[in-house]
Structures are given as C-alpha cells and as structure tokens.
Amino acid sequence: MYYDALRTFITVVEEKSFTRAGEKLRLSQPSVSLHIKHLETEFQAKLIDRSPKHLYVTTVGKMLYERAKQIVNLYEKTKEDIYAHQHTVTGKLRIGASFTIGEYVLPVLLADFSRRYSEVEVEVTIGNTKRIAEAVKLLQMDIGLIEGQTSDKELRITPFMQDEMVLVVPIAHPLAARGTVTPDELQDETWVVREEGSGTRVYSDYVIRAFGLRVKKMITLSSNQGVKEAVIAGLGITLLSRWVVKKHLQHGELAELSLQSEPFLRRFSYIYPAHAERTRLVEVFLSSLVQKLE
Secondary structure: OOHHHHHHHHHHHHHOOHHHHHHHHOOOHHHHHHHHHHHHHHHOOOOEEEOOOOEEEOHHHHHHHHHHHHHHHHHHHHHHHHHHHHOOOOEEEEEEEOHHHHHHHHHHHHHHHHHHOOOEEEEEEEOOHHHHHHHHHOOOOOEEEEOOOOOOOOEEEEEEEEEEEEEEEEOOOOOOOOOEOOHHHHOOEEEEEEOOOOHHHHHHHHHHHHOOOOEEEEEEEOOHHHHHHHHHOOOOEEEEEHHHHHHHHHOOOEEEEEOOOOOEEEEEEEEEEOOOOOOHHHHHHHHHHHHHHO
C-alpha cells in the first residue's frame, strides 16, 4: 500500500532530511529511501534531488506533496469514521440520581456526554439516596449516583467526586454577620432538614450529633429546593451542598457560617449491582464522568 510511502515522503519534505524523517517515523534510512524509490517508480518521475548537504524537492515532488497531504488526511479521517461507526454507542441509559446530584451536578456532566454520544437515550430519575439504591438493586436503573452511603452488599459503591456541605442561615439571622460561630451559639435553633433516607439528612444528623447541638424544632421537607426556600424565608437554619446554595450566597439571600476550621466534606459515589455485568453504555458513561471531572 502506498499510504506508508506517501507519509514517509511528506515527512522527508517537511523535515528536509532523510535521517530526521526516519527518526520521526522510527524507520531506518534504507527504509525511507526505499519508500521514496517506490513512489518515483510509480509516478516515473524524480521527486527529490539530494546532494551531500542539501535536499531539493522537484516540481513534480511539490505537486505530489500537496496531493499526498490530502490523500493521507482523507485516509486518516476515513479510518476514524469507520472506527466510530463500528463502535457507535446506542441504546437507553437509565440513571438514578439523588437530589443534589440530579438537580445541580448531573446536568453539567450530561451536556458533554450527550454531545459525544448523541445516539444514546438518557432517562434520569431523581430521588433520595435510599430510593435510588433500592431501584439500582432491583435493576430498575443501570447506574445510581448518590450523595449518601449504602451498606447493601448487593451493591458496589465507588466515590467519584467530593462535595462541600455549607451551614447557612437566613440573612436576617442574629448570627448572619458573624462568619465563624461556636457550637454553644447554635444551641436551641430550629433546623430545616431533608427527609429520612436522604444523604443530606444523614450528614445533617451527623453534624448535629458530632457538635452536641440541641435542636429546638425540626422542620422536614422532601427537596433541596424546599429546604433552601424555607431558610431564605426565615424558618430556620440548615446544612446543604454548596452546589445548592452557591448562587443564593452570592446574591446575599443566605449567610454562610463556619462551625470549624475545616470544611464539611462528603463524597458523591456511583453504585451498580454487585452481581450484574456492567453494560457498555454504563462503562462509556462512567468513563465520560471521570474524564469530565479530571
């Protein structure tokens, strides 16, 4: 095939040296010379004149150089198109996502994935961590993205990114301007929290216990949006992902408090059935997920 010979010829012309062309293509100098000779025989014309110190491309050689670049580029593009056709990813991908991920993180990740794999139909179901884990276990979803934890032995869990939880209060709260507070200053507050089974609720309960906080009253809502709006309205304080409250902090609708020197961090994870083979669709999605976050 003349593809290799044409590629060698292009490299010789661009490097202005048989030796450098051979080094670049990892070919011996005799192999480079043989490729050029094959082309000259094929076209029955001198393509390159050489002297001990210089290399000259003939008029025919210049003509071939321009055409050769087009031929090689077309070959490479055709090769890529055929590979893409044979490896096209199609089908339906059922993704389960807990609220914070499904409402704030997943749309960003799916935008790139959908552009790259336009043939894939994506169906997203949003629920709390407990519900998503149960659906994945029952094979109602292909992959789950959760913000909490699961100890279910029928599921494999793998962290894929870190999330920061933020303690926020209404802008009119007496502590709103403080920035940093002590646990004593947060005693007997009304907390607005997510429902049982939510990863955000699990983390909120952990912080309340860890800092020995007495809760005056607890208001439970089943969505991040509901919790956020309740706090903005002055119903209490809460702990939510920075993804959820970022814009409201920037716009001065909520105030952030720090309860410790280190930030509150948790992990987002993906889960899948432990005993089921991951489909190509799932593998491609996870690969895209990791690449996007790198």
